[in-house]
Amino acid sequence: MSAEILAPPPSVGDVARGRVRRALRRRTVAAVLALLVAGTFLAYLMVGDTCYPVDDVLRVVVGEQVPGASFTVGRLRLPRAVLAVAAGFSFGLAGATFQTMLRNPLASPDVIGISSGASAAAALAIVTLSLDETQVSVLAVVAALAVALLVYVLAFKDGVVGTRLILIGIGISAMLDSVISYVLSQAAEWDLQEASRWLTGSLNNAAWRETVPVLVALAVLGPVLLSRVRHLSAMQLGDDTAAALGVRTERTRVTVIVAAVGLIAFATAAAGPIAFVAFLSGPIAARLVGPGGPVLMPAGLVGALLVLVADFTGQNAFGTRLPVGVVTGVLGAPYLIHLIVRSNRTGGSL
């Protein structure tokens, strides 16, 4: 930053060229990521305990009946892969939204307790109350919004400061994780499947009736967030500047928070709070896109890719089948530590 300030003012031509170059890089990154997601998606459908050739898989995807493959690929792998992409995209998009809005990579929904809130509500709804998918999603959304509001209100004291918000979020998160453990211990017997799902995230329950609500939520709320990218970028300069640029800051903030929390809640109700995906996607996308650009779309793609690859690895690479959240948790934990070290060393906003 300081080097840019000290350098002689760039000419108009330089600025324009830089802008074009960055836009090009952003588009290239997004295109490459989209291709990687598509390729991994296909590989995910093909490879497993039994492998199927590409043409069989494609015929199943377009709806033809193929003996054997129709069941394995169409009924088992396809909904799971679609849920992986949809949930990953939701987590990545919502996580990057929070990180951008609060200008702090630690302020992601899975660190400050919003995912835990959705997960606690969903676990309660499914394990204890045996509700159906719609009710579970509604309850998860309500709980996640309530947690977001609670964290914000508790962190508010002459304004909201990043560190305080994050620590309070971590405290709330500790309580909610205890609630999840409590709900799980109240179940008739300790169910490993349910435990993995609500504590760390798992796609083992994926079927179309879990996957469809996530897809619908993403189709409705995703465009809401992506259309606010410019407003968010302006708000990163501060509310006053953004208002001067014509952004209605309060309205944008409320819309964006509700949409992002909704995405988190729907994805969590289906797949659990897949560990650290919301936290990891934004910074990875920012690294790929380069400084200064909006990262929402690339972050969504990174999230989708992360969940697909992690679940694929968890299913096939080890002797036992690991839930996806275990794999992403192992990836995310060192990065979380790295981030704390780096932000302390550079004396950033912490």
Place this chain on the structure above:
Amino acid sequence: MNRTGTRHVPNTTVPPSTTVPPDAVAPSRPPVLERARARLLWLGVAVVVLAVLAPASLAYGSRDIPWSDVWSALGGADATLGEAAASKRIPRTVLAVLIGAALGLAGAVMQGVTRNPLADPGVLGVNMGASLAVVVAVAYFGLASPTGYIWTAMTGAALTAGFVYAVGSLGRGGATPLKLALAGAAISAAFASLVTAVVLPRNDIAGGFRLWQVGGVGGASFERTGQVAPFLAAGFVLCLLSARGLNSLALGDEVAAGIGERVAVVRGVAALGAVVLCGAATAVAGPIGFVGLVVPHTCRLLIGVDHRWLLPFAALLGAALLTAADVIGRVVARPAEIDVGIVTALLGAPFFIWIVRKQKVRAL
């Protein structure tokens, strides 16, 4: 300090009873004496509370037992159903008392060593580090011996404590309370995720997910308690010995050094004591959080900041708190039990949030 004598003899500390100048009017109750009386009173209250809670922990649970059966179970009888149940709860209660005392004391010492009101074996990640060390050693290095558990847990606790402190004190301003707490909480979250990753896919790790992620005293036995007892005793001694030094540290490192305190030695001994307590406690009861946060604050409110009083009081109150939390966990969810780590998190996290809110934060 001594408001009665200072007007006539400034700059000298005057023992209240012996050398008070004759013209100074001795108040009916010298403040020092009054404070000592208040401290003794609270100490007595804490002892009574613990003395009530421990038998209550034998009597209340998924099945309530008449006091007569509790009494005879304490005498060794286990003929009736009630006596058998009560005698099964004896090791559990003993363990809760010991672990609670260890965590309360460790929290008070950690707050003194780091001069940080947010320090706690759970918040700073020390317990989760101990837990991670144990599960990794069990899962990948075939750790099986009970003493091995304790040594591994203590090593994990020590490494984590050093790491968290190092990370928290990087950069501008050194280890400010919020920076240290954030480093600890984030590292704790990261380690919790790794513990999940190690334990969840395997069902051959003793205690399983709930012990090593949440913590509890449900699986207590006199045998295992006996194995950690010497370590806990060593930790208690180290911590209590550093009480006077911690009082000096509270004045700031420069002043402490100026009045002849060996700052590094005090810090080292106290931190070692706390780490031994955390490691030993986690080895047998898992990573129980927030006890070490809530207890010292309550103690300071009741009996003040003198560590010579604070530390024993924190141990007593910690024991009372964990015993109470364990009883609550057994009573509210009958016939099931809530692990004590869940109860302490639900009770302690709001307290944590309250202290975070009280902290002054440097704006962006």
